[in-house]
Amino acid sequence: MRIATFNINGIKARIDALAEWLADARPDVVLLQELKSVDDGVPRGSLEDLGYNVETHGQKGFNGVAILSRFPLEDISRGLPGDPDDEQARWIEATVTGPKAAIRVCGLYLPNGNPAPGPKFDYKLGWMERLRKRAEALLEKEEIVVIAGDFNVIPEPRDAARPDAWVKDALFLPETRAAWRRIVNLGYHDAIREVTQDDGVYSFWDYQAGAWQKNDGIRIDHLLLSPQAADRLVSAGIDKDVRGREKPSDHVPVWIELDA
DNA sequence: ATGGCTTCCATCGGAAGA
Numbered sequence: 001m002r003i004a005t006f007n008i009n010g011i012k013a014r015i016d017a018l019a020e021w022l023a024d025a026r027p028d029v030v031l032l033q034e035l036k037s038v039d040d041g042v043p044r045g046s047l048e049d050l051g052y053n054v055e056t057h058g059q060k061g062f063n064g065v066a067i068l069s070r071f072p073l074e075d076i077s078r079g080l081p082g083d084p085d086d087e088q089a090r091w092i093e094a095t096v097t098g099p100k101a102a103i104r105v106c107g108l109y110l111p112n113g114n115p116a117p118g119p120k121f122d123y124k125l126g127w128m129e130r131l132r133k134r135a136e137a138l139l140e141k142e143e144i145v146v147i148a149g150d151f152n153v154i155p156e157p158r159d160a161a162r163p164d165a166w167v168k169d170a171l172f173l174p175e176t177r178a179a180w181r182r183i184v185n186l187g188y189h190d191a192i193r194e195v196t197q198d199d200g201v202y203s204f205w206d207y208q209a210g211a212w213q214k215n216d217g218i219r220i221d222h223l224l225l226s227p228q229a230a231d232r233l234v235s236a237g238i239d240k241d242v243r244g245r246e247k248p249s250d251h252v253p254v255w256i257e258l259d260a
Numbered sequence: 261a262t263g264g265c266t267t268c269c270a271t272c273g274g275a276a277g278a
Contacts, residue, residue, distance in 0.1 A: 009277085010267050034277085036268060061268055062276065112278060152278075171278065206278065207265035218278080250266080250278080 001071075001098045001260045002026070003105065004239075005148040005221055007033040007204075007251035011064075015043045017247055022050050025239060027255060028070045029096055031107030033150045035064030035089075042066065059089035065107045065149070071096050080108070082130035090127070101144055101260040103229070106134075108149035113170030121170050124152070128179040135183050138226065144260055145226035147188070150251065152220055153180045155190070158199035159219040171220060188224040191236040191256045204251045205243055212243055221254045232259040 004027040008014040011032065022030070030052075035042060039058040047054050052068040057078040067073060073094040080091035093106040108131070113124030131147075138145045154172045157163035166172035184190060192201060202217025211217065225233060234257040242252045 013267060034267090112276085114276095114278065166278090169278075204278075208278095209264055220278080247266095 001028050001096075001103065001258045002255055003029040003031070003103075003146055003148065003223070003258065004253045004255035005031045005033070005107065005150070005223060006253040007109070007150040007221060007249060009034050009249040009251065010036040011042055011066075012037055014247070014249055015046055017245060017249070019046055019050060020245070021239070021242055021253060022047075022052070025253065025255070027253075028098070029105055030068040031105065031148050032066040032068065033064075033107065033109035034062070035066055036062055037064055055092065055094060057089045057092040063089045063109060065089060065092045065109050067092055067094050067105060067107055069094075069096050071098055080127065080130050081134055083126070098260045101232075103144045103146060103258070103260055104138060106138070106145070106147040108147065108151070110150060110152045112152050113176065116168070116170040116173055124170060125175060125179060128176075128183070132179070132183045132186070135188065135224070136186050139187055142228060143226065144229045144232065144258070146223055146229055146256070148223040148254075150220060151180070151222050153177065153222070154218050154220055155180055159201070161200070161202070161216045161218070166218070171218070184224065187227055189227075189230040189233075191223040191225055191233065192219070192238070192254065194225075194230065194233055195236045201238065202240075203238055203254050207250050221251055223254060223256050225256070229258060233257075234259055
């Protein structure tokens, strides 16, 4: 079972690029972020024609997440628990029944948090604490759980080409990285770090200032695995070449292969 | 860099992103 996360930066603007990658990479499950569309604006037909079930949690103009799956999706839940006043569409989860096992997949678009300090940074840290609580509850069931998406967190200096440029940024501030570690240290595994300790492994390159051409990237799109998921990890990778294609997102797909 | 792109929404500029 191949599961990928991809921040597509606008599903209407990206549908051709997304369809091309799907036909190429043929993932079984895809967690999408930044639809920038209401549910009715998502070009479901194009995705269903490629063999995917489509579950969305959209929002007008920005945010928005979705799950695509070649296998049935059940028990779909939209919105991160813990704050009934949070209107932002940043969380969706569902159970995928694979050929060998059921997997709980959670797709997230974690708040950017800039400028920091300020209300947007406070919202980010509050959201991360709610994520920690949900991640903890998911572990208690001792199931195969994958929490994946655009975390907007650079975990360590080796996850940025120029770490010094990010020291005052909400993606890399000590409070952000501490909140990330509180989640991982519950017992999750950062899938990419299960397969490589290299630096220079990135998932985002800014559109500005020739960041892609200079490989001035950061690693902020992650898949966290419960112990039961990590036991079944076969491989993991980043489809970096997608960033060099026509009309690309500023993020690229990150994926895992599970024996499930 | 008070933003060098890119998207969306709504008009012909502004918000948001990271």
